[in-house]
Amino acid sequence: MKEYDVIGKNVRRLDAAEKATGTATFSTDFSLPGMLHGKVLRSPYPHAKIVSIDTAEAEKLPGVKAVATYQNTPREIFNTSATMAFTVPALEPVLDQYIFDNIVRYVGDEVAAVAAVSEKVAEAALELIKVEYEELPAIFDPLEAMEPGAPDIHPNCSAGKNIPGEIVKIPFGDVDKGFVESDVVFEGRFKLPVQKQAQLETQAAVAQVGADGKITVWSTTQTPHPSRSILAKVFGVPESKVRVLNPPYVGGGFGVRIGLSAKAEPIAVALAKLAGKPVKVVYSREDDFIASDTRHGGYVSIKLGSKKDGTFHAMELKGTLNTGAYCSFGCETPGVMGAMGLAVYRVPNQSYYGHSVYTNTSPAGAMRGFGNPQAMFAIESAVDMMAEKLGMDPLELRLKNIMQVGDPWCLPYPCQSTGLAECIEKGAGSIGWDNRNSLNQPGAKKLRGIGAGVGTHVSNAWPFCVDYDNAYLAVQQDGSIHLAAGVPDIGTGTSTTLPQLAAEALGVGLGEVSLTFGDTATTPFDIGSHASRTCYAAGTAVVAAANDARRQVLEYAGDFLNVPPERLDIKGSVIYITGQELGEQCAGTGVCQTGAGTSVCETGEKRNSVSLRDLAYHAHLRNKQFIGVGRIVPGNAPPWQAHFAEVEVDTETGQVKVLKVAAAHDVGKAINPCIVEGQIEGGVLMGVGYATSEEITYDAKGRQLHNSLHKYMLPTAEDAPEIDAIVVEASDPTGPFGAKGVGETGLVPTAGAIANAVYNATGIRFYEIPLTEEKVYRALKQRV
Amino acid sequence: MLQDYLVPKTIDQALSHLQNNNGKARIIAGGTDLLLDLKEGKKEAGILVDITRIPGLKVITMENGVVRIGSAATHNQVAKSDIIREKALVLAQAARSVGSLQIRNSGTVVGNVLNAQPAADTAVALTALGAVAEILSPAKKEYLPVEELYAGLGKSTLDSTSQLLTMVQFPALLKNQGSAFERLEQRKALALPMLNVAVVVSLSGEQFEWARIVMAPVGTKPVRATESEAILKGARATSELIEKAAGAAIAQANPRDSALRGSREYRLEVLPVLVKRALESAVAQAKGNF
Known part of the structure; x- marks a missing residue:
């Protein structure tokens, strides 16, 4: 195995000191001279027409500088998600949002906004806005919303009642014939909850509009470049006159701001234009909970057919997802649900049919896993039930059917790597799989169980969405390196791993590299940080840029050292002739005297190496700089995961306690293993919450019951089970140094593993998560 | 201001x-x-x-x-x-x-x-x-x-x-006394209790001298389960008796339906479990102190 100098090592994060000492800047603490504060008036009704809106009293309040409504802001239709900027033809992006509209479609929908000298004054002004609503019929369940009598939430749903965009259909083989030929068939429908990203920093933006009309927005977006495209369209200005940047840090994302940060950016810009001053909009936690995208809840149906010997023969998957009041990623999420759901097992006959449905609830969009955890809860539950029907060990059944390199699958790129079998083996060892049927004493009130789940994911969105990256790398006049990449660091360590990749590819120390990121004005276009893609795809562009610069350096050094460039290598910022010892300038002894690698420099002296510092300055004095450009379209690669959960079910109260999760992940080459483990651990805990406690529910009037961190049952540090993050490195030829995506993978199979563990403990199969105490208690009672 | x-x-x-x-x-x-x-x-x-x-x-x-x-x-x-x-x-x-x-x-x-x-x-x-x-x-x-x-x-x-x-x-509790707290909660921190129960018992040998059982939120303030206490008073501390006393607690409990923290029905059904567990711990403690 190749020895690396910078990658594969737990180097300290480059943002560690800034973040640990509190000096790192986030949108929420960003400030400009003369800046005003914006606050948003939100709809109290799930569906209503605004009959009239009177802002006169609010405008009179001292300190109020602007009040924005649908009457004085652009009426350009858009989609807050980046789909607007990366939908691949012939598909059309669904555009269904205005900054403000005269119809509100969920509790929390934007009605008006105020810019004032302080948040307090802005809030007081909101109470002075008089709005007359005419309530419209509202609907909250996606299945009910598809019924003929349901209210139309948006016009022009050509695919079906309240169905945005197109229905996703993935055919593979002949599924009808497949079921006829199957010996055993399982069928079931699963219900999924609404989960919230609950990222640490709420949606936030600061907008400044110059006298020349140039717009600058500092915000929490995960995708500055696509966000710039959206804002340019909404405000009718050339993209070159809009700058979107992170300042430079973002307090988490998990998909909640792929595209705009809900409406923080357009509201801030609209208010800044009206007020003639910079405006800052920071969502309260309640704003963030009710008025920014959630994970899609809904229904997943599965039918799985197998031969007697456990060979899967047919699978049919159907997804009906609740996308809420606006589409956001409502077209892409069912697509990923199907594509990933069908990619885990080698099944010759498969089909997927899925779509979203509008309802009068908070919009659902992208969230870590993006449809995949929903699919895998159903699939991994079904596989366990199939194992029971077949009388097989669930792991044996999985090992028999999991995808192998080169197997045909439904995805438009080949499977070129899988470490899933190794993940299963290691995870099973960690959890003690063989003990799973001897964990409980007869009569025990607290029952233990062990369950497993597996899954895969993508390493970016190509070729499903527009997906490409650029980077440039400039060798400075002193030989140090400046790198520019358009992706943000949303907390995932990008600002460390990208410099690691550049340093490794170029042959310099990490300390030589600085990175500019997350800024449309100073970095070339990049699609952004989403789809587990940043290290994999932006990293590929960074490596390409480094290789380009390296080629230029070596060519120049070849002339300088008077050897062909192919004979040169770079290590520790020294360019040296290969086959010779790396080191100081040749003293004319030892290897140099053999003549084999000796070169004669321009100066006439003999040397076998030159430092990058000397070479860069030598070039500078001769009017030259080494600038590498990386312009790539990534391939795609499947990361693989096997999760093993051990749970304890309190049969007297219904409480499910997750004791341990062994999470074995094939991530390809781990560029920074510590960051990879952090991603896995964070993902697992989010998966534990998804399986056991997290959900946003609604009351009869369409109001979100879980609208704060107090009410929303995110697991706390004290709730975290033991997590054994196991890294398996099945290198993929398409990734930088073999790396694959990891960001979303930590929760793909978790809910399935936990539900299977609960079944192992209690013998009760749950078709719905989260496994809250009352739900589990009721099921235990019903059995008795 | x-x-x-x-x-x-x-x-x-x-x-x-x-x-x-x-x-x-x-x-x-x-x-x-x-x-x-x-x-x-x-x-x-x-x-x-x-x-x-x-x-x-x-x-x-x-x-x-x-x-x-x-x-x-x-x-x-x-x-x-x-x-x-x-x-x-x-x-x-x-x-x-x-x-x-x-x-x-x-x-x-x-x-x-x-x-x-x-x-x-x-x-x-x-x-x-x-x-x-x-x-x-x-x-x-x-x-x-x-x-x-x-x-x-x-x-x-x-x-x-x-x-x-x-x-x-x-x-201060004496050597023949014990106490315990039980809490039904949706997570281990930052969560209001779905139910909580506090118990203090005083034993004389194998018998309860007295017990104080308090439960919430089953009223506007912490509620004494006096009927359960009466069952225990002077009786032998057996698991059957504890079970009986725990079951009696619901007679004095009037929990509300909460969309966030469980239905009234669920809380009433689980309350005796918490009382029983608290009593068992407290009794074990009182016995262990000897």
């Missing part, structure tokens, strides 16, 4: 600040509830009188078999106190389950009681311990049982603009 923040050094100073400001000044200790109430306009105060720097009010003591907890003692102080852990474990457990580490470092046990929420964990435990509060008014000193500090949902009988609760006291 807050105009001043006073930090008296003595109890007398604190009382005179209250008196001099005629209802405009209010006592603050940890502030974890009060500051939110002030922000949300649920309470008003022009002046806050901070009692946390008054020597003596942060102290936990035991003298002549009586445990005293000063009104500025934090949850974490109480949860980690050797005195409380040895002489009133139920209270240490209850204090440990409030809020989060940060809240427990700031918020006080007495503040938890005076906020008067029906299921305030430490109020439930203190009621089971038979705790009494010392209350100073300008002209008098009085002692009130903790459960009588509840005037209604979220309302205390104490007027923090004219009175100061200086400490709560209760008898």
